Amino acid sequence: MHGTELTFWEEVTLLRQSVYAAAAAASLLAGPVGAQTLKVAVGKAEGGPEYFALDNFATRVTDATGLKTRVFPMSLLSLSEIPPGVTDGIADVGYVITPYYAKEFAEVNMVAETAMLVSAGTPADYPGAAMAGAITEYIMGCTDCGRGYAAQNQVYLGSAASGDYLLLCTSPLSTLADLSGTKLRAGSGNYSRWAETFGATPVSMPGNEMYEALSQKVVDCTIASAAELTAGGLFDVVRGITVGAPGGVYAGLNTVNMNRGTWEGLDTKQKTAVLHAAAEAQADFVWKTSKDSADNLAAAPGKGIEVMDAAPEVTAKTSEFVKADMATIAAQYTEKYGIKDAEAKLAxxxxLVEKWKGLTAGMRDDRDALAKLYWDEIFSKIDPETYPAVSN
Structure with a gap:
């Protein structure tokens, strides 16, 4: 090798860049958007809410516009590869988990860490639906968020949120004493801090590694929704479920992010159809994960899994944590990522969460009403000719 020897990760980066560049060049040679097949990357297996939402999205876009679409569940790009893959045009549309790229999506991740607000005060009747609405409305009107997406060559088209967050464990636990000393898989900063508040050790890992981590006792529990019992195959390794702790939902989920060049290659009618399909996809994801969570909780005892409520001392301490954590979120994102006016943004x-708690109450079993709500309150107010109105 000539010159300085590259490290393994530098070689991987260069290889990735060359592959992406070749794919992007091939995409350009394919001609205008209407002559291409829009590639939709999911990164998760069929059967889960991610595939359900994106597969329906693709079908609706094709039906409304005639554009060809192809959905890739776990091929083309993995979950962690989707964000740069959409940026570089490997995929035209991707399901993006923003906390995987903390710096690139810092503005959005900061707001996603407020997701435990849906359980604060009067708990939301439909937590995932409420948080998805609140964070989508926020991001659509957030100029700094838009700049972040522009820097990644992406167009943001909506967020989803998980079902109610629980503790899925290798053995039952409920009390403060039970939590102390445990290892908990946490998918975002707020849940890591929650774990530390209870004397537990947070462990960060991608969602598709939960099964192996639990089966090999790398972690004692994963903080997740009960939908993961089927989506992640966790019925085989979970023996205790704690309801009411930590609460909240996971909100760092961008249901539909589109490559900016792909978006700009669409005409106004096509963009409007994509916006309609994105609103429907958001509702599909939220409804599916909520339904799967409820079904799995009901099935758990029959599979030898003990389901219990968190002890009152745990829920009380959690409420105190949620209130105090808002200031922590603002401070950390200001110091680590240089976000300006963090406290005002989080305020x-x-x-917004209280507004959406009210709007989504009673909709848990009505997917169509939820999709209409998202369209009426958010997506219909977007001007497809000017959105997004920011550039890098």
């Missing part, structure tokens, strides 16, 4: 979220 918008409690009111």
């Amino acid at each position: 918008r979220m409690p009111a």
Whole structure:
């Protein structure tokens, strides 16, 4: 090798860049958008809410516009590869988990860490639906968020949120004493801090590694929704479920992110159809994960899994944590990522969450009403000719 020897990860990066560049060049040679097949990357297996939402999205886009689409569940790009893959045009549309790229999506991740607000005060009747609505409304109107997506060559088209977050464990636990000393898989900073508050050790890992981590006792529990019992195959390794702790949902989920060049290659009618399909996809994801969670909780005792409520001392301490954590979120994102006016930005979220708690109440079993709500309140207000109105 000539010059300085490259490290393994530098070689991987160069290889990735060359592959992406070749794919992007091939995409350009394919001609206008209408002559291409829009590639939709999911990164998760069929049967889960991610595939359900994106597969329906693709079908609706094709039906409304005539554009060809192809959905890739776990091929083309893995979950962690989707964000750069959409940036570089490997995929035209991707399901993006923003916390995987903390710096690139810092503005969005900051707001996603407020997701435990849906359980604060009067708990949301439909937590995932409420948080998905609140964070989508916030991001659509957030100029700094838009700049972040522009820097990644992406167009943001909506967020989803998980079902109610629980503790899925290798053995039952409920009390403060039970939690102390445990190892908990946490998918975002707020849940890591929650774990530390209870004397537990947070462990960060991608969602598709939960099964192996639990089966090999690398972690004692994963903080997740009960939908993962089927989506992640966790019925085989979970023996205790704690309801009511930590609460909240996971909100760092961008249901539909589109490559900016692909978006700009669409005409106004096509963009409007994509916006309609994105609103429907958001509702599909939220409804599916909520239904799967409820079904799995009901089935758990029959599979030898003990389901219990968190002890009152745990829920009380959790409420105190949620209130105090807002200031922590602002401070950390200001110091680590240089976000400006973090406190003022976060101050918008409690009111938005309360608004959406009210709007989504009673909709848990009505997917169509939820899709209409997302369209009426958010997506219909977007001007497809000017959105997104920011550039890098």
